[in-house]
Amino acid sequence: MSSTVTKPSRASLHLQPADFESVPIIDLSKLHSSSILERQELAREIDQACTQVGFFYIKNHGIAEELINGVHEAAHRFFSLDDEEKMKLYVGKSQHFRGYSPLYGEKSSNPDLEDNALKNAPGALSEAFDIGYEVSGDLQKGSDSRLPVDNFGLHGDNQWPEESLIPGFRAMYLRYFAEALELSRALMRIFALALGQREDFFDSMVKFPGVTSRMLHYPPQPVQGQEIPGLAAHTDYECFTILSQDHVPALQVLNSRGEWVVAPPIPGTLIVNISDTLSFWSNKRFKSAIHRVANLSGEERYSIPFFFGVDYDSTISVLENQVSPGNPPCKEPFKAGEYVRWKLSQAYIGYGGEPAGIARTQTAI
Ligand SMILES: O=C(O)CCC(=O)C(=O)O
Numbered sequence: 001m002s003s004t005v006t007k008p009s010r011a012s013l014h015l016q017p018a019d020f021e022s023v024p025i026i027d028l029s030k031l032h033s034s035s036i037l038e039r040q041e042l043a044r045e046i047d048q049a050c051t052q053v054g055f056f057y058i059k060n061h062g063i064a065e066e067l068i069n070g071v072h073e074a075a076h077r078f079f080s081l082d083d084e085e086k087m088k089l090y091v092g093k094s095q096h097f098r099g100y101s102p103l104y105g106e107k108s109s110n111p112d113l114e115d116n117a118l119k120n121a122p123g124a125l126s127e128a129f130d131i132g133y134e135v136s137g138d139l140q141k142g143s144d145s146r147l148p149v150d151n152f153g154l155h156g157d158n159q160w161p162e163e164s165l166i167p168g169f170r171a172m173y174l175r176y177f178a179e180a181l182e183l184s185r186a187l188m189r190i191f192a193l194a195l196g197q198r199e200d201f202f203d204s205m206v207k208f209p210g211v212t213s214r215m216l217h218y219p220p221q222p223v224q225g226q227e228i229p230g231l232a233a234h235t236d237y238e239c240f241t242i243l244s245q246d247h248v249p250a251l252q253v254l255n256s257r258g259e260w261v262v263a264p265p266i267p268g269t270l271i272v273n274i275s276d277t278l279s280f281w282s283n284k285r286f287k288s289a290i291h292r293v294a295n296l297s298g299e300e301r302y303s304i305p306f307f308f309g310v311d312y313d314s315t316i317s318v319l320e321n322q323v324s325p326g327n328p329p330c331k332e333p334f335k336a337g338e339y340v341r342w343k344l345s346q347a348y349i350g351y352g353g354e355p356a357g358i359a360r361t362q363t364a365i
């Protein structure tokens with residue numbers, strides 16, 4: 001498929017972006033094939049996309065279009081609530097980085113990654129509603145399942161709007177969350193193959209996964225020609241993200257030539273992007289690609305990323321088969337929850353006399 005390449009920007013070279021001009025499309029029909037040969041074939045295709053781009057579209061992913069439309073409609077309804085109602089769920093009230101972040105509530109620019117014009121932007125031109133893992137959003141859990149004790153303070157309650165305000169909102173979001181979670185567990189098995197491991201390598205680490213999801217609303221740019229980031233340049237930090245975007249193109253991915261490659265919406269697909277943790281496991285062979293959002297379309301834009309990470313108590317350790325004498329491990333072993341906690345705490349920003357808010361994506365890489 002063809003993507004537009006926008007004007008060059010300074011790349012953050014220590015992250016070694018890959019050389020690509022478009023984002024590949026991968027057909028997931030063979031994800032649940034009974035033939036290991038077919039699953040390995042898919043793993044090879046995914047391996048290529050992870051090493052050459054770090055982003056890929058997935059089609060035939062198994063999540064019903066009707067459910068995806070339903071969760072987008074829920075996002076529209078949520079963001080059209082009064083500010084006062086949304087602020088009742090303000091993320092600063094949560095111990096677990098969950099809830100509502102208002103417009104301009106996130107830091108907008110990263111001096112290393114952004115063009116000069118963006119450095120003085122007032123704040124990210126987006127508002128967000130974040131939820132984290134809860135057992136009612138996990139098809140593998142019963143209602144009596146208890147969350148594990150985690151030492152990182154990341155598991156906990158979500159802040160939901162009153163049911164009477166947006167009837168069915170919570171149920172719809174959790175239905176989508178549950179489907180995305182199952183797809184993610186299946187993808188982890190293919191990633192295991194791509195990394196030369198047994199297919200069940202990650203199975204014991206995805207029992208109570210460190211998953212969060214957010215609904216995002218990007219209003220159009222207030223002034224034509226004035227580029228304000230809807231989300232500044234960043235990498236995601238769990239294993240990977242499954243992103244559902246609406247029909248409005250705005251997502252851009254950085255390549256090794258410092259060009260921002262647009263990843264436009266393609267009907268019937270979702271986007272997967274590799275995040276830091278899986279990149280570390282692969283000794284950075286898989287690219288955790290730098291990306292950003294700029295909504296220059298003149299239309300409202302909505303997107304719903306689903307960030308999939310392993311159980312917080314899992315140890316992430318560069319795989320031995322990804323290391324060679326000339327390519328030593330890029331990182332010492334660490335706990336998934338330790339990394340996520342650190343990233344989230346780093347991302348805290350204060351604004352306008354309000355309590356400290358949280359930027360979900362860390363902007364200073
Ligand atoms: O809205 C998008 O297209 C991307 C969102 C994103 O990158 C994020 O939330 O980390």
Ligand SMILES: [Fe+2]
Pocket residue numbers: 234235236241291361
């Ligand atoms: Fe992201």
